Amino acid sequence: MIDKKKITERFINYVTINTESDPNNPAFPSTENQWNLAKILEKELIEIGMQDVELDDNCYIMATLPSNLDYKVPTIGFVAHIDTSPDFSGANVKPKIVENYQGNDIVLNEEQQIILSPNDFDDLLLYKRQTLITTDGTTLLGADDKAGVTEIVSAMEYLIQHPEIKHGKIRICFTPDEEVGKGAHLFNVEKFDAEWAYTMDGSQIGELEYENFNAASAKITINGKIVHPGYAKGKMINSMLIANEYISAVPSDEVPEKTEGYEGFFHLHDLKGDVEQTVLEYIIRDHDFDVFEKRKYLMQKIAFDMNKQLGKELIHVEIKNQYFNMKEKVLPVKHIVDIAEEVMKDLDIKPLIKPIRGGTDGSQLSFKGLPCPNIFAGGHNFHGRFEYVPVESMIKATEVIIGISEKVAEKYS
Numbered sequence: 389m390i391d392k393k394k395i396t397e398r399f400i401n402y403v404t405i406n407t408e409s410d411p412n413n414p415a416f417p418s419t420e421n422q423w424n425l426a427k428i429l430e431k432e433l434i435e436i437g438m439q440d441v442e443l444d445d446n447c448y449i450m451a452t453l454p455s456n457l458d459y460k461v462p463t464i465g466f467v468a469h470i471d472t473s474p475d476f477s478g479a480n481v482k483p484k485i486v487e488n489y490q491g492n493d494i495v496l497n498e499e500q501q502i503i504l505s506p507n508d509f510d511d512l513l514l515y516k517r518q519t520l521i522t523t524d525g526t527t528l529l530g531a532d533d534k535a536g537v538t539e540i541v542s543a544m545e546y547l548i549q550h551p552e553i554k555h556g557k558i559r560i561c562f563t564p565d566e567e568v569g570k571g572a573h574l575f576n577v578e579k580f581d582a583e584w585a586y587t588m589d590g591s592q593i594g595e596l597e598y599e600n601f602n603a604a605s606a607k608i609t610i611n612g613k614i615v616h617p618g619y620a621k622g623k624m625i626n627s628m629l630i631a632n633e634y635i636s637a638v639p640s641d642e643v644p645e646k647t648e649g650y651e652g653f654f655h656l657h658d659l660k661g662d663v664e665q666t667v668l669e670y671i672i673r674d675h676d677f678d679v680f681e682k683r684k685y686l687m688q689k690i691a692f693d694m695n696k697q698l699g700k701e702l703i704h705v706e707i708k709n710q711y712f713n714m715k716e717k718v719l720p721v722k723h724i725v726d727i728a729e730e731v732m733k734d735l736d737i738k739p740l741i742k743p744i745r746g747g748t749d750g751s752q753l754s755f756k757g758l759p760c761p762n763i764f765a766g767g768h769n770f771h772g773r774f775e776y777v778p779v780e781s782m783i784k785a786t787e788v789i790i791g792i793s794e795k796v797a798e799k800y801s
Contacts, residue, residue: 390542390783399521399538399782400483403530408478409471409568416574417447417564425470429562436545446574447564453544454557461556461800465585466789467749467760468536469566473771476528483529486520497525504774511592511768519779529775531767535782536588537562539765543789555793563749569710572752584724584759587750593781594737595764598718598725600744600751601673602680603710606687608634608668611702624663630702631666637690650675650743652683675713675743711747714754721759728763731791737784763788
């Protein structure tokens with residue numbers, strides 16, 4: 389159905405373009421290099437026959453596949469992001485193709501002895517006898533989310549080339565800066581004009597998600613006082629030691645490396661300090677909104693209690709909400725999840741319906757009025773050197789897009 393060689397070449401073409409985003413740049417998009425892929429996609433969408441192709445001033449690409457029906461059905465959409473994570477280098481990506489994988493160790497980089505092994509990543513064993521695309525061990529791959537981009541473009545091209553497949557109006561959008569939390573910030577939901585959409589931004593084949601974390605950031609600034617250590621008694625205040633006490637007061641079992649499923653966490657991801665000042669940066673996550681609020685309150689209470697004990701207000705906590713659980717917005721239109729699940733079963737894909745331990749553009753879009761569950765794109769081990777994607781998973785994801793488009797036409801006939 390889907391040309392394996394073509395989808396592989398398309399994906400490799402996309403991932404070799406550096407589109408790493410920058411969390412420290414307030415500009416939109418946060419890096420100029422995202423325009424390079426955006427312009428290629430704009431040209432490619434026009435070439436395959438999409439209509440209303442538009443690359444706007446903020447690096448969002450939208451396009452339309454017109455309906456080929458003689459009756460009206462809901463307009464649906466598909467969304468993916470073009471940027472890659474700043475957690476690991478996205479420059480000079482050199483993908484490696486592993487044909488007919490047999491469950492063995494994969495040497496990504498012989499010189500540096502970097503090995504992708506099922507002993508460390510047992511999900512590799514799900515893909516025996518398939519074709520894997522991996523990194524060379526020195527960069528991430530970019531399947532998050534260039535696999536999703538590849539699948540959407542490939543599905544639209546297939547539908548255009550096969551007009552016998554009936555579908556309603558389909559809108560697509562590729563967003564910048566999703567990896568730095570801004571992917572949906574300037575998304576024009578009104579212009580997109582779809583009743584619902586799907587982000588193609590999940591991982592393992594079969595994933596179908598409509599729940600995600602409620603998310604906040606917490607910045608804890610601790611002020612100290614530096615004096616000569618030889619004369620410091622009763623005068624010096626070491627902010628780093630106070631920071632250590634604060635960290636110890638946060639529940640040590642409620643961290644990412646000790647939680648799973650619906651369990652939330654506190655994650656200390658950055659620490660900078662000296663005697664005079666220490667800054668701790670946390671992210672706070674929970675699926676349950678009430679528990680999420682309690683987590684934020686705890687961060688404030690620890691500071692309040694410590695300041696009281698110190699007799700001075702040395703600890704300041706700044707908490708900012710980032711996104712919320714899209715379940716609240718998707719459940720009232722749960723049929724959009726049911727359609728995707730039904731299509732997966734039709735394609736002999738076992739649906740893996742589970743909560744996202746993170747967020748997607750879909751969470752913010754759902755709260756902006758565009759209900760938007762998340763579907764697998766096929767990649768594994770995102771944001772690092774061990775990232776890989778099975779080509780067969782990308783093909784299946786492409787077939788899911790086509791199947792959803794066809795299923796909506798059938799259901800509303």
